[in-house]
Amino acid sequence: MQLKNDLLLRAALGQPTERTPVWLMRQAGRILPEYRAVRSRLSGFKELVETPELAAEVTIQPVDLLDVDAAIIFSDILVVPEAMGCTYEMVESRGPIFPTTIKTAADVERVRVADPHEHLGYVLDAIKVTKRELNGRVPLIGFAGAPWTILAYMVEGSGSKTFSKARKMLYAEPELAHQLLRKITDTTIAYLKAQVEAGADLIQVFDSWAGILPPAHYREFSYRYISEICQAITEVPVTVFAKGAFFSLEEFGQLDCQVIGLDWNMDIKQARAAVGPNKTLQGNLDPCALYNSFEGIKQETKKMLDAFGPTRHIANLGHGVYPDTNPEKVKCFIQTVKEYSQR
Numbered sequence: 001m002q003l004k005n006d007l008l009l010r011a012a013l014g015q016p017t018e019r020t021p022v023w024l025m026r027q028a029g030r031i032l033p034e035y036r037a038v039r040s041r042l043s044g045f046k047e048l049v050e051t052p053e054l055a056a057e058v059t060i061q062p063v064d065l066l067d068v069d070a071a072i073i074f075s076d077i078l079v080v081p082e083a084m085g086c087t088y089e090m091v092e093s094r095g096p097i098f099p100t101t102i103k104t105a106a107d108v109e110r111v112r113v114a115d116p117h118e119h120l121g122y123v124l125d126a127i128k129v130t131k132r133e134l135n136g137r138v139p140l141i142g143f144a145g146a147p148w149t150i151l152a153y154m155v156e157g158s159g160s161k162t163f164s165k166a167r168k169m170l171y172a173e174p175e176l177a178h179q180l181l182r183k184i185t186d187t188t189i190a191y192l193k194a195q196v197e198a199g200a201d202l203i204q205v206f207d208s209w210a211g212i213l214p215p216a217h218y219r220e221f222s223y224r225y226i227s228e229i230c231q232a233i234t235e236v237p238v239t240v241f242a243k244g245a246f247f248s249l250e251e252f253g254q255l256d257c258q259v260i261g262l263d264w265n266m267d268i269k270q271a272r273a274a275v276g277p278n279k280t281l282q283g284n285l286d287p288c289a290l291y292n293s294f295e296g297i298k299q300e301t302k303k304m305l306d307a308f309g310p311t312r313h314i315a316n317l318g319h320g321v322y323p324d325t326n327p328e329k330v331k332c333f334i335q336t337v338k339e340y341s342q343r
């Protein structure tokens with residue numbers, strides 16, 4: 001199927017584009033009343049994630065309503081630990097909880113390397129339905145969490161300011177951590193390859209908890225597994241978004257991937273100098289900038305576009321859009337990118 005709008009893919013590959021492509025992390029769900037309407041008819045978040053027709057519907061909503069240049073499949077990074085045998089619960093207005101956490105060698109032993117076709121078929125089906133219904137309008141992004149971020153949830157059992165149980169494991173039982181990271185990485189590679197087979201046009205790896213590790217730990221327990229994933233996914237472009245990992249930008253320049261995501265704390269010029277000229281950068285407007293006035297949003301967006309320059313840039317926020325953001329402000333950001341970057 002030929003894509004009608006392939007700006008995202010061309011920008012990822014460093015090819016010239018008529019304008020800068022734009023989408024938002026966490027664009028599916030959260031901010032749209034149309035999403036909440038679908039969600040309110042269901043038992044919970046997981047029913048939505050596990051029902052391919054509904055997941056496809058909310059994946060496509062931002063394409064219809066916000067006019068973004070890409071769709072991202074509606075799912076969660078936590079479906080991977082679940083497939084490996086650690087089920088999660090999504091607690092209303094609190095976030096995810098794992099009733100059972102990983103503590104001992106026996107726990108790691110029990111964790112399985114999951115077969116995506118057997119345990120994550122609902123995501124692959126959602127990708128197939130979405131591709132059919134998108135009918136080539138925009139590319140579809142598949143995703144997974146980076147192994148370190150997944151380990152952090154499996155060991156900690158929930159979100160945390162410090163993730164001190166997970167970080168303790170890196171000091172106290174580094175070999176155990178590596179055994180678990182090995183299993184997560186093997187599962188993730190098989191899962192991402194299956195997403196590409198099902199129709200994903202680009203893959204993004206989210207290392208949401210990169211920024212809490214010291215640089216040496218980051219290299220040993222996160223970067224090297226991300227690097228393996230990048231080497232394994234050869235069929236489509238790959239984006240690595242490691243929140244807070246400014247200390248690793250130079251090494252990210254060496255990854256076998258096409259796009260590096262920047263969070264809003266990162267200086268655009270410094271990041272470009274560190275990463276080098278051969279990768280596309282994605283980001284990085286502060287999600288809070290969307291609480292500004294329409295005029296303020298336009299100014300901040302133009303400033304960001306000027307700093308990135310006209311090529312090798314995919315416009316986005318520096319992290320997921322906040323749930324209480326006015327969709328009209330999101331549209332203002334998107335329209336400003338489209339108009340101001342027109343060449």
Ligand SMILES: Cc1c2[nH]c(c1CCC(=O)O)Cc1[nH]c(c(CCC(=O)O)c1C)Cc1[nH]c(c(CCC(=O)O)c1C)Cc1[nH]c(c(C)c1CCC(=O)O)C2
Pocket residue numbers: 024025026027028029030039045072073074075076077078090094095096143159206208320
């Ligand atoms: C850390 C992480 C998670 N999930 C994800 C990450 C990495 C990105 C990041 O750093 O923000 C990734 C994710 N989660 C979700 C998507 C769907 C696609 C999209 O980006 O729009 C994606 C890409 C849906 C979701 N995942 C979740 C919701 C909200 C739940 C609901 O609608 O009831 C959605 C739409 C729940 C979730 N899922 C997670 C948390 C901490 C929470 C609770 C708080 C929150 O909303 O962010 C784990």
